C-alpha cells in the first residue's frame with residue numbers, strides 16, 4: 001500500500017521532475033503568471049544567456065501594478081510606470097508570451113484574471129513573481145509566490161528549485177455569525193497565528209465553514225495565507241469548484257472537462273495522513289475584524305480594544321508595537337469604534353471580485369457616503385468592471401457617492417497614481433497595512449468589503465452588524 | 469556567476485525592529501527600474517529620509533557610529549511582498565550578511581539567490597549581538613560559511629544552511645545552471661503531463 005498523503009503532498013510529488021539528495025526538488029510548473037514589476041530582470045537574464053521561453057503556452061502576462069485606474073485609454077502619465085508596462089509589452093512580443101494588456105477585455109489583477117479565465121485549475125502547480133499567488137490555491141492546487149531569479153528559472157526551464165515545506169491544516173467548523181464574511185475569517189486566523197506563525201508551512205483550509213464558502217470567498221482566504229508567513233494555502237476542490245470552472249474561457253470543455261472532473265475528485269487528503277500541525281477554530285467565535293497596526297497580524301474584533309503592552313505575548317515585541325501605534329496615531333488600550341476615517345478603498349486581489357462588489361452594492365443601495373470620506377471602488381479585472389456595469393452596480397455606487405474606477409492594483413500599493421495622503425486613515429479591503437503601503441505615511445485599517453462599506457456610510461470605524 | 473561568499477569579518481549595523489517587511493526595505497514606488505542595479509539608494513527609504521529627502525539622523529544607517537557589511541535585525545525579517553528588489557537593495561547598499569532570529573521564506577530564498585547570506589541565530593545571541601554593537605560600534609563579527617558559524621568576541625553561534633545552497637554560495641553558482649542541465653528530462657515531463 002502507498003503511504004497516505006495530504007493533498008499538498010500528492011500534488012507536489014506528482015510534479016517533481018528530479019529529486020536528488022541534498023538538493024531542493026526540481027518542481028515542474030504547470031502555469032506561470034507574470035506582471036510588469038517582477039519580470040523585466042528575468043527576461044534580461046534570458047537574453048544574456050541567449051535562451052527562449054521554455055514553453056510559452058504555460059505563461060500568461062498582464063499589466064496591473066502600475067496602471068492608472070482612470071483614463072486607461074490614455075498613455076500612462078508617470079514615465080517610470082509607463083516604461084515598465086512598455087517593457088513588459090516588448091518582452092512578451094519578443095518571447096511570444098500572451099499578454100492581456102491595458103485595454104484588453106481580459107486585463108486585470110493577475111490573481112483575479114487567472115481563475116476568471118479558467119487558466120487556474122485543480123491539481124496544478126502555479127507560480128508568479130508575486131506573493132499573493134496563494135490566491136489560486138482556492139482551486140485545490142499548489143500556488144506560491146517567487147522572486148525574480150525564480151521567474152527567470154521558470155521562463156527558462158518551466159521548473160523551480162524548491163524545498164518541500166511542512167504542512168499545516170487549519171480547520172474551521174460551524175456557522176458564521178451575522179456580518180461575518182471570508183475576509184473576517186482570514187483576518188481572525190492571522191491575528192491568532194501572528195504575521196510569522198505559518199512560516200515554513202503550506203496551509204490546507206478545511207472544515208464545514210470553509211466547505212460552505214463560494215469560490216470567490218475561498219480565494220479571499222487563500223490570498224492572505226502569505227500574511228501569516230505561509231508559502232501558500234489550498235482548499236480541496238469540490239462541486240463548488242467544478243461549477244465555477246465549467247465553461248470558463250480557457251478551461252477544458254465538454255467531455256474533456258467531465259473527464260478532468262473525475263480526476264479532480266481524487267484531489268483530497270487521505271484519511272490517515274498526517275499534517276505537521278493542525279489548528280482548529282470555531283466559526284462562531286469569529287466577528288467582523290479590523291487591523292489597528294502595521295502588520296496584518298495586528299488585528300482585533302471591531303468591538304475589542306487595541307491591546308496594551310502588558311497584554312503582548314513577548315517582551316521583544318514592545319518596541320515594534322509602540323512604533324507601530326505611533327505610526328498609526330493610536331493609543332494602546334483604546335477602541336477603534338467611532339474613529340473617523342478619510343478614505344475607503346474597495347479593491348485588490350483580496351476583495352475585488354463580483355461577489356465583493358455585489359456585497360458592497362447591497363449594503364449601500366439607497367444610502368449616501370459620509371461627507372468626510374472619499375470612496376474608491378476598483379474592480380479586479382475588466383470583466384468584473386463590465387459585469388458590474390451590466391448589473392447596474394455603477395448606478396448604485398454613483399448615487400452613494402462612490403467612484404467606480406477601472407481595474408488594477410490601485411491603492412493596494414503605492415506604485416500607481418492612487419495613493420492615500422500622508423497621515424490620512426483608510427479602511428481598505430486589501431491585504432497589507434505596512435507602513436507606507438498605500439502611499440508614504442498613509443495609515444491603513446484592513447477590513448472586509450462589508451465593514452468598509454459600512455464605514456463609508458458612517459464616515460467612521462463601524463460595527464457593520466449595527467447596519468444590517 | 470555570482471560573487472562567491474566564503475568568510476567575512478565586518479562591523480555591523482543594528483536594526484532591532486521586528487517584522488521588517490519588504491515594503492520598508494524598498495517601498496513600491498521605487499520598484500520601477502527594469503534592471504537590478506541602483507536599488508541601494510532607496511533602501512529603507514522612508515525610515516532613512518524625511519519627506520523633504522533629508523537623512524534622519526536617528527536611523528541606524530545614518531548614524532555615523534555604525535557601519536559594515538552586516539545588518540542585525542529583529543525577528544521575522546523580510547516578511548510581506550515577494551519582491552526580490554529587497555535583496556537587491558540590501559546587496560547594492562553593501563550588505564553581504566543579514567542576521568536575525570527569524571526570516572520570512574521568500575526573502576530567505578531571494579537573498580540566497582543573490583549572494584546575500586541570511587543567518588538565523590537564537591533570540592539570545594541576537595539580543596547579545598545588538599547590545600554589544602550598540603555599546604561598542606567598532607565590534608566586529610566573523611562569519612564563516614564553510615564552518616557555519618558566526619562569532620562575536622569569544623561567543624560562537626552555529627547556523628544552519630542547506631548544503632546545496634551553501635555550495636552555490638561558496639562557488640557563486642546559480643540555481644538556473646542546475647536546472648538548465650535538466651532540460652531534456654523536463655521536456656519529457658512537459659510532454660507527458
Ligand code: SF4
Nearest residue numbers: 132348349409412413
Ligand atoms: S492587488 Fe495588491 S496584493 Fe494583489 S497583486 Fe496587486 S499589489 Fe499585489
